[in-house]
Amino acid sequence: MSQEPNTTPAPKRGVPLWAQILVWIGLLGLLGLLAAGLLKAKNPILSIGSSVPDFTLTLFSGYEYNGASEVKLSDLSDKVVVINFWASWCQPCRTEAADLETAWRSYEETGQVVFLGVDYVDTEPEAREYMTEFNLSYPNGPDMGTRISQIFNRNLGVPETYVVDQQGVLRFIQIGPFQSVAEIQAIIDPLLVGR
Amino acid sequence: MKTKNIFLLIFFFQLFAATLIPSIAVSAQQPTPSDDEVNAIARQLYCPVCENTPLDVCPTTACHQWRELIRQMLAEGKSEAEIKQYFVDYYGARVLSEPPRTGINWLVYVVPPVAFLAGVTLLFRAFTTWKRLTKEPITGADHSSSSGSGPEPAEGSGTAVDDEYVARLEEELKKRN
Structure with a gap:
């Protein structure tokens, strides 16, 4: 085969180098953002033994803690903090609401334990009806902007309860409702030993 | 006379109240x-x-x-x-x-149209390059009068090139046999 190609090479008219660099930087940037988003979503829930980041719970009107209308976790050092996520539309929450209130009242006098009710993705009129129905007296407030629930669990379901010790370390996670007052006390009491 | 005035007063009061009640409602x-x-x-x-x-x-x-x-x-x-x-x-x-048009959320609004425009530009450039490449072999063989793109090539077009090439190919094959 001695056929010679009789075509003349086409002049090179590629994309300018600066444009190529720009496109690659943009593409890598987007991939980086995507990776960061996926890592964030994959990031596990706050695990037992880790320090709980500080947050502030603004309480429903009518509720207060130490005369203030909001509670800051970092102000509750030296206390065991029981953080309960609930919602008025959540049926399982109803099974534990009375037990939580009873448990709270059993510790209220000691001043060593604080219960915080965090109302998750709820509407205030129904939330108020719920709190009245179960006569909840411990501090309760809405999870404004779902900021608190995102600290604990990005895929939060309700009810969920997190127990934080006196050093601000997460010691227990309860997914689903408690079945009895004794069950709640069995988690809190060991954290109060020696106090 | 006095009682008549009182009745009149009560009547006007009732009238006034009657006009007022619907607006309140x-x-x-x-x-x-x-x-x-x-x-x-x-x-x-x-x-x-x-x-x-x-x-x-x-x-x-x-x-x-x-x-x-x-x-x-x-x-x-x-x-x-x-x-x-x-x-x-x-x-x-x-x-x-x-998403609200703030901060990083702007990417949601900016990236898709930019990517679309970049894609259109890329396709346009690719198509023009391919078109040029299909034309160039013919013009390169001194058959500049050819359009060379229809199913029935015009006279003096690439057919001559093909014939010459086929003839040479057959000749080569004969030599090998």
């Missing part, structure tokens, strides 16, 4: 917003519990409560923007069907 009774009015706002919102389901069609109790809240706020005379802002303040910006 009207002002006390706010019109209940219709489902369409509620859903017009609800379809722009997503409940975080039921991700990927617009609020207007979401069947859960939580979403029902949200819709009722929208209805209540509309009845109170709140505007669409005020209601949406309330939901953003209460539940976070992720409840909006369209």
